[in-house]
Amino acid sequence: MSSITAGAGDEPKVSRAGIAGWMLFDWAAQPYFTVITTFIFGPYFVSRLASDPVAGQAAWSYTITISGVIIALLSPLMGSIADAAGPRKPWIGFFAVIQIVSLALLWTAAPGSSLTTAIILIVFASIAAEFSIVFNDSMMPRLVGPRDAGRVSNIAWGLGYLGGMIVLIGVVALLAANPETGKTVIGIDPLFGLDPAKGEDARATGPISALWYFVFILPMFFFTPDQKYGLPIKQAVGTGMAELKSTLGELKARRGILRFLIARMFYQDGVNGLLALGGTFAAGMFAWQTMELGVYGIILNVVAIGGCLYASRLDSRLGSKTVVVLSLVCLTIATLGIVSTGPGFTFFGAIRLPIEDSGGLFGTAAEKAYILYGLMVGIAFGPVQASARSYLSRSVLPEEAGRYFGLFALSGRATSFLAPLSVGIITTATESARIGMMALVVFLAVGLLILLRTPYPANKPE
DSSP: OOEEOOSSTTSOOEEHHHHHHHHHHHHHHHHIIIIIIIISHHHHIIIIISSSHHHHHHHHHHHHHHHHHHHHHHHHHHHHHHHHHOOOHHHHHHHHHHHHHHHHGGGGOOTTSOHHHHHHHHHHHHHHHHHHHHHHHTTHHHHSOHHHHHHHHHHHHHHHHHHHHHHHHHIIIIIOOOTTTOOOTTSSOOGGGOOGGGTHHHHTHHHHHHHHHHHHTHHHHHHSOOOOOOOOHHHHHHHHHHHHHHHHHHTTTOHHHHHHHHHHHHHHHHHHHHHHHHHHHHHHHHOOOHHHHHHHHHHHHHHHHHHHHHHHHHHHHHOHHHHHHHHHHHHHHHHHHHHTOBTTEEGGGTEEOOOOOOSSTTOSHHHHHHHHHHHHHHHHHTHHHHHHHHHHHTTSOGGGHHHHHHHHHHHHHTTTTHHHHHHHHHHHHHTOHHHHHTHHHHHHHHHHHHHTTSOSSTTSOO
8 A cells, every 4th residue: 555654754654544444533523613603503502592683692602711711721731631632532532532522522512502501502612622633633744744744734724625615515415504495506305304384494404523533533532653652641641741841942943933923823713713603793793594504604614625635736836835825815805894784885985785685595686795805805715724734744753743733732722712802892882793793804914924034844944
């Protein structure tokens, strides 16, 4: 069987099955982010589970905030423990159990049920998902050499979007019915007799995502090689805490990596906020139901897959930094377009649009403009994350990958509470979801400006 050289020159070669198993982790994990936090359950939480859309967006923002704070505080420690403990798979398995159980229980989040219970389940699922990603990402430098890092990372991310899209298509085509007609988008009755009036189409995404995750992380456990040796868990925790302190001290001398992490801290916060709140914003603005949100998500995921595949080649030719910078420019423009669009206008009213509804899905001109901006988001939000992962992979040694990917997760979460919290506070204060969403533009722009002055690779002397 052919193979790809691992991250360090003296490392054993990794089979294609091993690489494929690692890449399938993204395929397994992405439906949670696609159908739960972005397009189906999140908007359902805002528009149906909460008392009203404004209160729902604020509550969803605070839910993301709670998760982000916990993830930010503990991700660096998890990364340091990963280096000390050695094998990553036991940790991924532990957090998989938490995520799968939490997702399965989302079925109980019926209209009129406890909002607090739903918040707790989402918090647990989010924490487990992100910690699993820390351990999975830290495997990358031992599996893939610098030459292949950008290509493999972007293709894996594209596979993730494909997996998320398949689940989303299944929900929209087979489960989510129009409340007026009782039929799905392909004109059939929902499978299993799901009742959209009771939110069962949206609630079913929890168990579906749980089952998908369980099935498709198995190839990684079966075929992807793991580090064999490490310290016992108790000793690894103590060593990990000490190594975390040492790594934080090292950052003073590794200014390029520090600047990269600070840049990502800002721009990823904007990306996370856009992914978590973009669907809920559309649901509140245009009264989109599960069917409209699902179709919108499918469109974005189709574009996202193409964006990742193209970025996999662009990353190899131009480097990870160029891909991230171009993606951030695209995301900033798209976010401005999204928040400037409403019924009858775009660009904050500078361009007037017909208000007539032509009927069918996305019948108004404003909805079509929103989708156009969404396509720009779809093109960019995969590469901005996948190439950032390869950016860091090219900047650290395999034996320190856990620590730095823990900090990488921290940089994506350290201020993750600020964007949704800012959106929530501004939305509550102004009673305008549009004004609240403007906060995301600031985070994207600040991160872009810092990244422009960051060396590539990040460990390169300035």
